Structures are given as C-alpha cells and as structure tokens.
Amino acid sequence: xxAGSTSDVSGTAGTAGTVQAAGEHVRRVxxxxxxxxxxxxxARVGFAASGLVQVxxxxxxxxLGVNHFADAxxxxxxxxxxxxxxxxxxxxxxxxxLLSLAIWLVVExxxxxxxxxxxxxxxxxxxxxxxxxxxxxALTALxxxxxxxxxxxxxxxxxxxxxxxxxxGAALLVLVGLAVIGVGGYLVVKGVRRRFLRDIELPDLTxxxxxxxxxxxxxxxxxxxxLGVAGSLFIVAAVTVRPDAASGLxxxxxxxxxxxxxxxxxIATGAGLIASGAYNALRAWVARF
Numbered sequence: 001x002x003a004g005s006t007s008d009v010s011g012t013a014g015t016a017g018t019v020q021a022a023g024e025h026v027r028r029v030x031x032x033x034x035x036x037x038x039x040x041x042x043a044r045v046g047f048a049a050s051g052l053v054q055v056x057x058x059x060x061x062x063x064l065g066v067n068h069f070a071d072a073x074x075x076x077x078x079x080x081x082x083x084x085x086x087x088x089x090x091x092x093x094x095x096x097x098l099l100s101l102a103i104w105l106v107v108e109x110x111x112x113x114x115x116x117x118x119x120x121x122x123x124x125x126x127x128x129x130x131x132x133x134x135x136x137x138a139l140t141a142l143x144x145x146x147x148x149x150x151x152x153x154x155x156x157x158x159x160x161x162x163x164x165x166x167x168x169g170a171a172l173l174v175l176v177g178l179a180v181i182g183v184g185g186y187l188v189v190k191g192v193r194r195r196f197l198r199d200i201e202l203p204d205l206t207x208x209x210x211x212x213x214x215x216x217x218x219x220x221x222x223x224x225x226x227l228g229v230a231g232s233l234f235i236v237a238a239v240t241v242r243p244d245a246a247s248g249l250x251x252x253x254x255x256x257x258x259x260x261x262x263x264x265x266x267i268a269t270g271a272g273l274i275a276s277g278a279y280n281a282l283r284a285w286v287a288r289f
Contacts, residue, residue: 039104044284046101046134049094051280053137054219056080058273061253065266078144091145098138105131129183160237170238177234184227191220196279200286212286215279222272226252 060080082091109127112120163169163176190196196216202209229252236242256266 039100039107042097042100043104045093045097046099046104047097048281048284049097049141050101050134050137051277051282051284052081052090052094053078054277054280055274056277057249058222058270058275058277061270061273062267064253065257065263065270078141081141082144088145091141095138095141095145098134098141102131102135102138105134160234164238164241170241173238174235177231177238180231180234181228182231184224184231187220187224187227189224191217191224196220200283203286212279212282215275215282218272219276219279222269223276226269226273229255 056078078091078094081087081094084090105127109124109131112123112127160173163173166172194213194217197213200212202212226249230249233251233255253266253269256262256269259265
C-alpha cells in the first residue's frame with residue numbers, strides 16, 4: 001500500500017470516528033432530554049389532554065347519532081373544550097402538553113435501540129407518526145385558543161382535492177386510505193392482544209389494573225374501527241373521483257349512520273372513544289417512561 005493510500009484510509013477512519021463520536025454525543029443529549037423530569041410531567045399532561053379530547057369526540061359522536069350534531073371532529077371537540085369553564089386555560093395547557101408529548105416521542109425515537117435494523121426503524125417511524133399526530137392536535141388547540149379554529153373535515157377534503165389533481169393522484173389517495181386502514185388494523189390488533197399494557201406500569205390494585213385493561217381494549221378497538229372507516233372513505237374518494245367523500249372523522253361518523261343499525265354502531269363507537277379517553281387520562285399517571 002502506498003503512502004497516499006495509507007493516508008486516505010487513515011483520513012476515512014478518522015472521519016468515521018468523528019461521525020460516530022458526534023452521533024453518540026447527540027444520543028447522550030437526547031437521553032438526557034428524554035429523562036428530564038419537566039418533559040415527563042408535560043408529556044403526562046399531553047396524555048391527559050389527548051384523553052380529554054377523545055372523551056369529547058366520543059360524546060360528540062353519540063350526539064351525532066342521537067341528534068345529528070354537526071361538529072364531531074377534533075377541532076369541534078376542542079371548540080367544545082374551549083366553551084367549558086376555564087376552557088381557555090385548558091386549551092393552552094393541553095396544547096403545551098400535547099406538543100411536549102410530541103417532542104418526547106421524537107427524542108425517544110432518536111435514542112431507541114433494537115437488535116434488528118428493520119425493527120429499530122419500524123419503532124422509530126411509529127414514534128414519529130404519533131409525534132406528528134400529537135403535534136397537529138397541539139396546533140389545532142392553539143388555533144382554537146387564539147380564536148382561529150380549523151375545520152378538520154374541510155382540511156381532509158382539501159388534501160384529497162390536491163392529491164387527485166396530481167398525476168397518479170387517485171393511486172396516491174388509495175395509498176393514503178390503505179395506510180390509514182393499516183394504522184386502524186394495527187390499533188385493533190394492539191387492543192385485542194393487549195400490547196398497550198407494555199406502555200404502562202399497572203398499579204398494584206387488582207381492580208384498577210382490570211379497569212385499565214378493559215378501557216384500553218375498548219378504546220383501541222374503537223379507534224381502529226373509526227380509522228378503518230375513515231381510510232375506506234379515502235379509497236371511495238379516489239375511485240369515484242369525489243374528494244368530498246374523504247371527510248375525516250366526521251365523514252366516518254356520518255357514513256356509519258347510513259348502515260343498518262348505524263345509530264347503534266355510532267353510539268357504541270362513541271362509547272369506545274370515551275373509554276379510550278378515560279384510558280389515556282389514567283395513562284397520564286401510569287405511563288412507562
């Protein structure tokens with residue numbers, strides 16, 4: 001080997017060592033942030049806020065089934081929250097907690113380790129997907145707190161319209177629908193197999209552990225079912241070239257009303273979402289960090 005090639009190898013090795021050291025430093029900083037007491041407290045507030053929103057969504061779904069109430073989506077739920085006594089403060093606290101929870105999930109994704117690379121990236125992508133959802137909900141809460149509510153159903157229809165306008169847009173919209181259905185299926189499996197128990201520290205009280213388990217199963221089944229219906233509407237929008245068919249949670253709730261025993265289905269789904277909200281509120285205290 002020549003002196004020049006030896007120098008190149010040394011330089012490459014030195015660069016690789018520097019990159020590895022920098023990566024390890026970033027992971028140390030991320031671990032420190034993840035273990036921060038303040039961030040943990042705010043993340044727990046985020047779980048509680050998410051639970052409150054889901055309880056309101058469930059209540060709105062039941063109202064839609066009984067009285068055809070018109071604001072059964074996340075922004076509608078947050079507007080209802082804003083109307084409660086002290087609702088303005090609750091919105092700001094919820095937004096801060098939800099955003100902190102999103103940050104914690106991103107940090108957690110950065111420090112995750114796994115034996116298999118494929119498993120590692122699957123877990124990271126799952127965390128990042130959750131973080132994006134919580135961040136979006138936090139921004140919606142901020143918008144409502146500032147007097148600028150966003151209509152989630154209109155935003156979904158706009159996204160569908162923009163996708164359909166692209167070359168191959170119908171195929172893209174089908175992929176979005178399949179992805180949403182896939183997430184819904186994952187939530188159903190997680191509920192049926194009780195995998196959510198890995199995320200929490202069950203209390204010593206046997207009764208409380210049973211309550212948490214039942215709420216978790218019902219909640220995950222309801223969320224998975226709703227997402228499955230919402231994802232199907234994306235596919236319907238793509239096949240019929242009608243972007244208005246993809247209308248998010250509200251569209252999913254409305255579509256249930258067109259089915260036999262639709263009112264019963266919608267009320268049961270609303271009850272499941274309330275169970276999910278109660279589970280998330282309790283999870284705020286027993287989450288595993």
